[in-house]
Every structure is written in structure tokens, then in C-alpha cells.
Amino acid sequence: MRIFVADHPLVAHKLTALRDERTDSPTFRQLADELVTLLAYEATRDVRTEPFTVRTPVAEATGVKLATPKPLVVPILRAGLGMLEGMMRLLPTAEVGFLGMVRDENTLTASTYAQRLPDDLSGRQCYVLDPMLATGGTLGAAANFLIERGADHITAICLLAAPEGVARLEQDLADTSVPVTVVTAAMDERLNEKGYIVPGLGDAGDRLYGVVD
Template identity: 75%
Template sequence: MHVHVADHPLISHKLTLLRDKTTDSPTFRRLADELVTLLAYEATRDVRVVPVEVTTPVAQTHGVRLSEPRPLVVPILRAGLGMLEGMQRLIPTAEVGFLGMVRNEETLHPVTYAERLPDDLTGRQCYVLDPMLATGGSLSAAMHFLIQRGADHIVAITLLAAPEGIARLEADLASVEVPVTLVTAGLDEKLNELGYIVPGLGDAGDRLYGVAD
């Protein structure tokens, strides 16, 4: 697995604002959207294209376009939805699937409660969206889910990652031949006893959408 921590002043600036506990939900959603678009430029460096010829107003020339099948973007519900629009802004023709996973706060293990994905992902590049790579359980389970259906290239995009989560992914994917890349805006210090990233930015889902009583 390849890990890429994006190094850009704008990414660092927006991540700092996301961390601030005084940032309200509307501002948090806007910043997350902008940050994902910046991360998506890094994440799509190896997106598959095919050569084409195009006629400009002046002459004919060579170019490229996205190959078929189109990339599949998979936000992990619910927090991953807050990253979807930023990704679609960069690849508007990508298809979108959904994977609903929640972490059991007692065991810290992921539980899948919903999925809307093609049955056959053979030959598909998949981009998984999940704001926080904490314990790594949810993201690992999502990747194995996609690989089992035939995905042959996976890129995960996160706002933050913890060393424990990266170690979990590397261990879980050690025997997998499918190339996997993690693109994140920041690699934080550790997880606390509750499984939250430190210093982190809190619960991304709650900060995106508020807490429903």
C-alpha cells in the first residue's frame, strides 16, 4: 500500500480551519468540500485514460479522455457523503456507489448496514471516500468488499489518518495483489482510548451534519 500525505499550503490551511472546534457545520461542510477537491487532484494521478483525436478551431490534435469503464466513487456513509460533491466536481462523469458502514463504539469493529454497488467491479478503478482513518477497520472492510467484487485498483481519500489505522490497512492488505493508495491531508499523532484521532478534528459526521437527537 502506498501512502501519500498531501503537502500543500492550501490543504494545510483548510485542514487547520476544519480542526477548529468553533467552525460551524455549514463552514465545515464547505471546507471539507474544497479540501476533497484538492486531494482529488493527487488521488487521480493514475486515473485511466485512452488516447483520442480532437479537432480544435484551428487544427486536429491528440489528447486523452477517461477510459471505460468509468471510475467508481464510493463514499462510506454517512460522513463520506460530505466528500462526494468535491470529488464529483473533479470527475463529474464518474459513477457513484454507496457503502454504509458504522463503527461499533464498544468493539470498534465495523458493521455494514447498507450497500449500493455493482455486482461486478471487474476492471474498475475505485475511489473510496471516508473522512477519518482511525482504527482502519471500516476502510479495510470496504476495500476487501470492493476487491471481492473484482475492483483492480483502489484509492482511498481521507481528511486525516492515524498511524494505527495505516498499520491496520497495511497488515490487512499484505496478501492483496490489487494496488491500493491512501491519499490524506494529514497524518496525526495517535488514537486515544476511545479510538478517536488525536489531535484530530472530532467526529466528522457530527460536524458535517450535526447531532440528531
């Protein structure tokens, strides 16, 4: 497994504004959208392409186009939806699947409650969108779910990550040979006793969409 922490002043600037507790939900959504696009640029460095020839006004030119099958973008509900538009802005021809996962606040383990994905993901590159790599249980379960369906390359885009989550993810993926990369804006200090990232930015879903009781 590979961890890539983006090192760019615009990433740091937008992340700082996301952390600020005074940032309201509409502004938070806009900043998250912009930040995901920046992270997606790094996350798609290994996207598969194939040669493609076009004719310019002057002559033929050989370039590339995205290979088939198309990449699959998978936001983890609900917070991952706040990252979808920013990702699709950079990868508009990708297909989108959805994975609903919920974390038990007592055991910190994740379970699947909904999914809209192809049954066969053989040969597919998957880009998983999950704002927080905290305990690692949700992302690990999501990655294994996709691998079981045949995905052969997974990149996760996270706004923030914690060392405990990275360690858990490495443990959960220890038996797979499928390459997994995590692209994040920052590696924070630790988790608190409730499983939240410190200093973090709070509950990403609540800050994106408000608190739903």
C-alpha cells in the first residue's frame, strides 16, 4: 500500500479553511469540492491510457485517451458525495458507483447497508472517495468489497488521514496483491477516544450537510 500526502500551498490553504470551525456548510462544500479536484490531479497519475491519434489544423498528432474499461469512481455515502463533483470535474468520462457504509460507534467496525456497483469489476481501476481515513475500518471494508468483485487497482482520495487508520488499512489489506494507494491532503496527529481525527476538522458529513438526527 502506498500513501501520498499532497504537498502544495493551495492544498494547505484550502485545508486550513476546512478545519476552521467557523466555516459554514455552503463554504465547506465549495472548499471540499476544490480540494478534491487538486487531490484528484495527483490520484490519477496512474490512470490507464491508450494511444490515440487526432488531426490538428496542421498535421496528425499521436496522444492518448482513457483506456477501457472506464475508471469507476465510488463515493462512500454519505460524506463521500461531497467529493464527487470535484472528482468528476477532472475525470468526467468515468462511471460512478455508490457504496453505503456505516460505522458502529462502539466497535468502530464498518458494515455495508447499500451498494450500486457492477457485479464484475474485473480490470477496473476504482477511485474511492471518503473524506476521513480515521479508524480505517470503513475504507478497508470498502476496498475489500471492490477487490472481491474483481477490481485490480484502487486509489482512495481522503481529505485527512490518521496514522491509526493507515495502520488498520495496511492490516486489512495485508492478504491482497491488488495495488492500493491513498492520496490525502494531510496526515494528522492521532485519533481521540471517540475515533475522531485530531486536530481534524470534525465530522465531515455533518459539516458538509448539517446534522441529521
